[in-house]
Amino acid sequence: MKVLRPRSADEALRLFSENPLALPFSGGTDLMVAWNMGSLNGKPVLDLSAIREWIGIRKMPGGLAVGALTTHAELRDHPEIRRNFPLLAAACAAVGSVQIQNRGTLGGNIANASPAGDTFPALAVYEARVRTISRHGRRNIPFLHMFAGVKKTALNQTELIEAVELPFLHAKPARQVFRKVGTRAAQAISKTVAAGLVWLEKGGAIKEFRFALGSMAPTVRRLAAAEAFLKGRTPSSSAIETAAGLLTKDVHPIDDFRSTAEYRLEVSRNILRSFLGT
Amino acid sequence: MKISVNGRKRSYTGPAFKRLIDVLREDFGLTGTKEGCGEGECGACTVLLDGRPVASCLIPVEHAEGRKIETVESLAPGKALNPLQKSFLEEAASQCGICTPGVLLTAWSWVRAGGSADRQAIRRHLSGNLCRCTGYQSIVDAVVKTIKRRIR
Ligand SMILES: Cc1cc2nc3c(=O)[nH]c(=O)nc-3n(C[C@H](O)[C@H](O)[C@H](O)COP(=O)(O)OP(=O)(O)OC[C@H]3O[C@@H](n4cnc5c(N)ncnc54)[C@H](O)[C@@H]3O)c2cc1C
Ligand code: FES
Ligand code: FES
Numbered sequence: 001m002k003v004l005r006p007r008s009a010d011e012a013l014r015l016f017s018e019n020p021l022a023l024p025f026s027g028g029t030d031l032m033v034a035w036n037m038g039s040l041n042g043k044p045v046l047d048l049s050a051i052r053e054w055i056g057i058r059k060m061p062g063g064l065a066v067g068a069l070t071t072h073a074e075l076r077d078h079p080e081i082r083r084n085f086p087l088l089a090a091a092c093a094a095v096g097s098v099q100i101q102n103r104g105t106l107g108g109n110i111a112n113a114s115p116a117g118d119t120f121p122a123l124a125v126y127e128a129r130v131r132t133i134s135r136h137g138r139r140n141i142p143f144l145h146m147f148a149g150v151k152k153t154a155l156n157q158t159e160l161i162e163a164v165e166l167p168f169l170h171a172k173p174a175r176q177v178f179r180k181v182g183t184r185a186a187q188a189i190s191k192t193v194a195a196g197l198v199w200l201e202k203g204g205a206i207k208e209f210r211f212a213l214g215s216m217a218p219t220v221r222r223l224a225a226a227e228a229f230l231k232g233r234t235p236s237s238s239a240i241e242t243a244a245g246l247l248t249k250d251v252h253p254i255d256d257f258r259s260t261a262e263y264r265l266e267v268s269r270n271i272l273r274s275f276l277g278t
Numbered sequence: 279m280k281i282s283v284n285g286r287k288r289s290y291t292g293p294a295f296k297r298l299i300d301v302l303r304e305d306f307g308l309t310g311t312k313e314g315c316g317e318g319e320c321g322a323c324t325v326l327l328d329g330r331p332v333a334s335c336l337i338p339v340e341h342a343e344g345r346k347i348e349t350v351e352s353l354a355p356g357k358a359l360n361p362l363q364k365s366f367l368e369e370a371a372s373q374c375g376i377c378t379p380g381v382l383l384t385a386w387s388w389v390r391a392g393g394s395a396d397r398q399a400i401r402r403h404l405s406g407n408l409c410r411c412t413g414y415q416s417i418v419d420a421v422v423k424t425i426k427r428r429i430r
Contacts (some may be wrong), residue, residue, distance in 0.1 A: 003340070028336055029340060035338075036317065036336075045295065049343075073330070097385065099324060099333045100318060102331060102332050186405030
């Protein structure tokens with residue numbers, strides 16, 4: 001098996017253009033499972049793990065840039081992430097187990113494009129952008145445009161994820177929530193996973209509401225209909241009920257061996273209800 | 279490539295994508311590290327990479343190049359048991375033993391880093407290590423006991 005291990009981003013792009021079929025490899029927590037089952041045999045591997053520039057969290061104008069190789073453990077523990085993007089820190093703390101968090105990367109989580117990616121709802125409500133790089137240049141992709149379907153990203157054949165940009169919020173939200181619902185706390189793939197932010201007017205009306213769900217559609221979804229409906233309204237129990245009823249405008253969960261569509265919907269509605277209710 | 283294993287510099291010349299667990303067991307003769315699932319789910323194969331618990335069944339050996347690996351053999355290099363191992367014996371926190379090397383290392387990373395004796399926090403830290411025998415109570419007891427002894 002051919003293994004390429006670039007030490008810099010430039011070298012990675014060069015090797016990738018010479019070996020266009022190579023499979024990018026970061027922490028390997030998804031790919032090693034496939035490798036152990038023998039399903040990677042033969043494919044050349046582009047091991048990105050030694051690209052120093054892509055590790056760690058840096059300040060950028062108006063926000064933070066998280067290198068693609070940053071692990072869930074680093075995000076979980078990083079003071080600036082915990083202060084400014086606590087829902088992302090909470091999501092990273094809910095990925096797999098300590099062992100997985102120590103190895104799995106944010107870039108790998110996104111590129112893997114599982115419908116149940118636990119960081120996705122938080123990245124969706126923070127309106128993150130994914131910075132990609134290829135020999136043709138860079139792109140800055142709004143997070144919700146990153147996914148084309150189950151296990152499908154918007155990346156083209158020559159692109160790698162370089163970083164994830166997190167713009168600071170314009171104001172501190174009045175409330176925020178992250179919830180992962182799985183069979184057990186560790187190593188469970190989410191039945192539903194939610195992140196929400198809400199800002200209130202002085203009088204108590206909702207100024208802005210952002211809510212995203214994972215595992216409830218082929219890709220992560222923002223609840224556009226419920227968000228628009230609640231804007232400017234006081235979160236009365238009838239308004240909350242109407243918003244909960246609007247969930248199915250944006251998500252359509254399935255029955256599978258992990259759960260049922262009905263359960264997923266009801267639990268997601270309950271997370272929304274308890275987030276907005278008093 | 280060079281890897282530091284249990285404080286000793288080792289060199290390795292085989293395939294870059296051999297799993298770390300296999301290199302430890304087959305090339306270095308360190309058979310304390312056990313394989314359960316081979317899929318990152320059970321934690322039996324846990325070793326410490328630069329002090330942090332990782333699943334050695336999910337690591338291509340080249341990722342250990344130039345880094346520090348600690349296996350269960352590092353806990354008691356001489357005849358004397360590590361304090362955590364002593365507590366495990368006293369609390370009967372090991373039965374069949376297949377999970378024990380991994381559990382010990384994950385727990386040791388907690389104890390060594392000065393982790394608290396809060397049982398909930400210990401359980402969270404250990405949640406990636408499955409044990410089919412003990413029911414976990416005795417494992418948590420042993421970790422708490424070790425921490426309390428160290429504090430005194
Ligand atoms: C036991 C276990 C439990 C898990 N639990 C969870 C969980 O609770 N929640 C969750 O969301 N995930 C979970 N996962 C999945 C996985 O750990 C995460 O998705 C992780 O973030 C993947 O990152 P990685 O660096 O290990 O990816 P890798 O395995 O290295 O790569 C994953 C995919 O991304 C591609 N890729 C990697 N880096 C890049 C890049 N920079 N640019 C372009 N493509 C790239 C690879 O080609 C591959 O297709 C779990 C996995 C295991 C084994
Ligand atoms: S054998 Fe590695 S986690 Fe189970
Ligand atoms: S002692 Fe048997 S699995 Fe833990």
